[in-house]
Amino acid sequence: MSVSLFIEQLLNGVQFGVMLFLISAGLTLVFGIMNLINLAHGSLYMMGAFLAAAFVKITGNYLAALALALALTALIGYVMEKLVLQRFYHRSHLDQVLVTFGLILVFNDIVRLIWGVVPVQFRLPEPFSGSVQLIADVQYPTFRLVILAVGLLVALGLYVIVVHTRIGMWIRAGASNRPMASALGVDVGLVFSAVFAAGSALAGLAGLMAGSISSVQVGMGEPVLILALVVTVIGGIGSIRGAFIAALLIGVVDTFGRVLLPPALGSMVIFMLMAIILAWRPKGLFPVNA
Amino acid sequence: MPESSSNSTSVLTALKQAWPAVLVLILLALVPTISQVIDNPFIIRLFTRVVIFAIVAVALNFVLGFGALVSMMHAGLFGIGAYVVAIFAFHEYDSSPLWLIPGTANLAVTIPLAIIVTAFAAALTGAVSLRTSGAYFIMITLAFNQMLYYFFVALQKYGGDDGLQILASLEFAGVNISRRVTFYYIALCVLAVTLVLFSRLINSRFGVILQATAQNERRVIALGISPLRYKLAAFVISGAVTGLAGALWATGQQFVSPSDLSWIRSADFVVMAVLGGMARVWGPVLGAVVIVLLEALLPNYTQFWQLPFGVIVILIVVYLQGGLADLFGRARQPGGGGH
């Protein structure tokens, strides 16, 4: 493998990892705080992408379209939580899995109803369509670089908020010990609604980024959801730090696995990595409730 | 109930408890006749699907309903069984060896092989996933399902994404079983045997430990039992039967594809078990009948059939706690209900 290919793949891997982190963040916090498995989180990723594509078409203004798409995805997440998921916090994980599975089917068909079955194209505007010369002979598409930068910024911002601010302290308190957090005067219900909406917006952001790289289509959220679950499990359910590290690990390993290994093995390598890590640490790398 | 009843009375009591299962099996046995009378061969194809999926749902429910292990990888295990039959048939047709092993279209060889390979896969994945519990187990099995899916997608030699048509003519030790009706009855017999097998298993010492672990694992350990090996054995048995169903599936369809292993299919199996009723061995058969018929009929009414199907799934979870089997009288939920 040449140096230039290595750098290119490394960037791809980190970019993929950052995107995975954006999806996993909501998933792991929701699970950590409310003990809820939300398979429909991938549907929010899909909604973000479709809404962004639609708003670009309507408004013609990228920034406005992105803002609208993210706000609406957050709203959809909020409504989904209030309408359906809230009733399932105290039900079994089995019930949660089934209900959110039902929601996935519903979301997929709603998207089909509105946008049809043909994949929708969504591209970032002209200035980002070229490529940048990084070093000597490494050309890298500008829009991928933009996505990487935005993703990294958001991820770091999120990390700082959760790990270093008062709001973050509430979230972590809620995740590690809910009754204790309530006793300390944290309105856990409110914190959770906020986390859920924010997590939805982040999933939507990841979705529209991914959509601009490949294409926007029905069912795009499901494989990504499963990868986000892998990230969550490896990182330790409820741990934002664990999710960040696991997401980068999975992003890079998956990208290189696909380049370096024969296809049958390359597509399996992250799952094997998961198996090895869990055999060694069944509660993930950074378990929250040790 | 007397503790040491004679054999004949215990058969009687077993019949008394299982009469809905017997009734359903009898009704299923009438399907080929009905199909002939109303001259609709599609029905028998449809019910072959019902019966094979019912085998999986019953096998899944052994770990799900009685072991509280929410496996989201049974479609993956199902697919392994199917691909073993298809790949060996491919090499027979191709007359090329699979590494050093010659291909074969003889199901007397490939079905046992499918069972063994699937059991082995269940043992490997189970050994990792069963060390964790609850939500971790669900997520990990879902991940393993996806891994198997990608694995078969990547096998370009065997059709990759497009799947693999079985061109060799499958036979069972020289007997042709490809006639629709014959094959249907074979599948139905396998379902009946599966029901008997798991009914015996859940009441055995082994099954009692499995159910006890689902109710209170901590107590099981305090009694001096290490639960992991029992859970693993249960998972392997469930996987082996699922692999058998997969082998039947490949035989019946003459075709396998990665979509047979999609995680949606895994979730469908869980829905079947829950809808049918997890507290009884035969409950999931009812679930399989309803779900397969729904999936076949809904698309006749609307192109967007997943929407009503999704809503039905949600309603089942919200309103139907004991499953359809509860229509025949309430049973105590042995395990699956807990967190």
Next chain:
Amino acid sequence: MGAPLLEVKTLQKRFAGIVATNDLSLDVKAGETHALIGPNGAGKTTLIAQLQGELTPDGGTILFNGRDITREPAHRRAHLGIARSFQITSVFPQFTVLANVALAVQAQQGHGFRFFRAACDDPSLTRPAREAIDQIGLSDRAHVYAEDLSHGERRQLELAMALAMKPALLLLDEPMAGMGRQDGQRMTRILEGLKKNYAILLVEHDMDAVFALADRLTVLVAGRAIATGLPDAIRSDPAVKAAYLGHGS
């Protein structure tokens, strides 16, 4: 009373900076009923959990019949003869009383990989289970589901399961917790019967029961044994009075 059946030496256990077990040593002799008393949070249940094997100590040793079991997993200790009844009732709610106890018998026999014969009418399981149920006075409730039992009956079932394991040592964690006076007295009578045949380490808050049953007492405060001795000596020990008996019960 001969050599100690259970010997605990300088046991240590901490949770995130809190010392739950602090340099604790005690022993239980064969046939002895040794009561462990102390205020809430003294580390009694933590100690029981370490003896049973649910928790692993950070330091010190546990000897059972002279054998070091400090690192043995819980299920193996159960086979060596250590049975625990839980402070918060821990039974199998969807099994009948008989099935609960039969499972304990089965665990003790160790033949779990039998796949076809129905366990519920296997006399090699049900006969010893019946004996344990009779011994504990639940005979007329044998076919009732555990979730339908009263609180007191569930405590009895808990004890029957421990007995069915044919243990050498019973670790009883507050067997009378949450019981009314009548149930409590009945439980005391049951334990008086068991006392003759088993070595018991008894954690209990009911002082009447403790002084009626115990051959020796150890007082635990903040993870440390502050006194060990005969009931009368403990009753008059000034340190014990100050730390425990003085305030509270």
